[in-house]
Amino acid sequence: MLKKSRFFISVVLIFLLLFSTTAYAKPQPKYSFDDIQQFTWAVKAIEKMYAKGFIKGVGDKKFNPSKPVTHLEALVMILRAMGYEEQANKITELPKEYKGPKLSWGKGFITLAYQKGILTYDELKRFNPNEKAKRYEIAKYLVRALGLENQAQQNMNKVLNYKDWDKIPKDAIGYMYVAVEKNLIKGDGEKLKPNDPVRRVEMAVLLERLDEKVQNNLNGRDVVATVYAIDNNTITVKVNGGLKTFNILKNVPVYNENEYVGIDYLKPGYQIRLILDFKNNIIFVEVLNNKSEEVIPIELKDVKNPPEKVSSAVEAIKNKPAVKLVEENGIYYVIATRGMMRTGGYIVNIQKAQIIKTSKDTILEVEVKYIDPSPDAIVTQAITYPYDIKSFTYDGKITQISVKTDKNINVSVDIDLASDVK
Structure with missing residues (x-):
């Protein structure tokens, strides 16, 4: 009997251990390279700069993070981050002043870096x-790429x-000063190690800082947006006042x-950065703010018998064409109109809505669909004023309305709330 009890307890403990592990286990990263895992402070920068195409691997899923970058490699990465790669690839000749290998x-x-003043x-x-x-x-290179040459020259005597600090060559002091002040280069708290070679892993971090200053959006493939909806295969985000869905x-x-x-x-509500490939598939995601919005x-x-205030x-x-929010007796009413139409057959449909709470505002997002009669439809030959009314309850005060429509219609918005709505 004692043996059976011990066996039962052992089984229970195993199940509890398995359940706890499953419930609290963090997701295991799938790295783009097999040799970067130990560089926890730089992995995100490597993955992000790789997704943006500013850095490359060395083959066989290797990044070779500890290898120093050469001057040419550094210039190539910086010019890519500045958005000049296509321009550089069209140049086939070196400047006549070049005397190197x-x-x-x-x-x-090299030619473009010289033309841009990155190389003197x-x-x-x-x-x-x-x-x-x-x-x-x-x-x-970084300071010149950002057009801060004059600031560097003006700070050659700074300490x-x-x-x-005294190990920095005299003609580089102003550059190191500006690079530190602009958070492009950071020391370990005590030293800057100005004469140390820059490793590939460090270059990835420097490029990320440069990219934050330049904000190269890769011709629309670097998207800052807010999560609207997400499933296993797609993310729908709010960007520039509209919704976009990416695989x-x-x-x-x-x-x-x-x-x-x-x-x-x-x-939903998280502000994120999406990096897309050339087919608009998501290849990297960075969370910029996970507290910026609350989606409610x-x-x-449907409202069949609206109160007098709403009918008015x-x-x-x-x-x-308008969308108006009216509050009556603790209930919110959303009204969407199309304007005067010369025939029947036009339909207005308030499809869905949600509330977005930020630190400053409470925004009602409304999606309205406008349906036109088909060309061969039999419609009433009379002036009509199509509209739709929907109601909802919410224990709070709405301060703004954001309207999304399926047509290019200029819609006005208005809010009419009771003074005691909180």
Whole structure:
């Protein structure tokens, strides 16, 4: 009997352990490269810059994070982040001032860097594309890429509280000063290590900081939006006042700051950055704010016998396309009109709505569909004023209305609330 009890207890403990592990286990990252897992402070930057096409792997799912970048590699990455890759690829000749080794690739990037002022005349004459790039040299490239050359020159005598500040070459002090002040380069709290070669893993982080300054949206493939709805295969987001739906590629990396969180972490209302491939599939997601909005679904009900206040509101706006919110006796009424139509057959349908709460406003989002009669439809030959009314309950005050329609119609909005609505 004792043996059976022990066996039963063991089975229960195993099930509890399995359940707890399942319930609380974090998603396992699916990295783009097999050799970056240990660099937890830089993994997100590597994945993000790889998704944007600013950095590449070295083959066989390897990134080689500890390898120093060369001067040419650094210029290529920086020019990509600035959005100049296509322009550089069209250039096939090196500047006549270039005296370095012969190159099989990258000529256009060197030429463009010289034209853009990222490389100076004196630097170009002694430029060695295969030499390891030091931190102070990368600082020069970053500062010039951002058009901050004058600021660097004006701060050549500045001193910051780092133990190795005196190790910076005199002609680079202003660049390091600006790079630190602009949060492009950060030390370890005590040292900047200006003469250390920059490793590929560090370059990914520097590129991410540069990208934040440049805000290269990859011709529309870097999208900052708010999650509207999400399922296993797609994400619908609010962007520029409208809704867009994108496909999610399998194992897409999703990060909240430097933590891998997985696709299940996303919720409606989260502000996110999506990076898309050339087919508009999502290949990277970054959570920018998981507290910016609260999405409150509401249930719309048909209104057959509206109160007098609502009927009067319909009469007041029926001559134009409009959406009006009216509150009466604790119930909200949404009215959508189309304006005067010369025949029957036109339909207005308030399809759905939701409430978005931000730190400042409570916004009612309404989707309205306008239906026209088909060309061969038999319709009433009389002037009509199509409209729709829906009602819902909500214990709070709505401060704004946002309207989405399926047609290019200029819709006016208005709110008529009782003074005691909180």
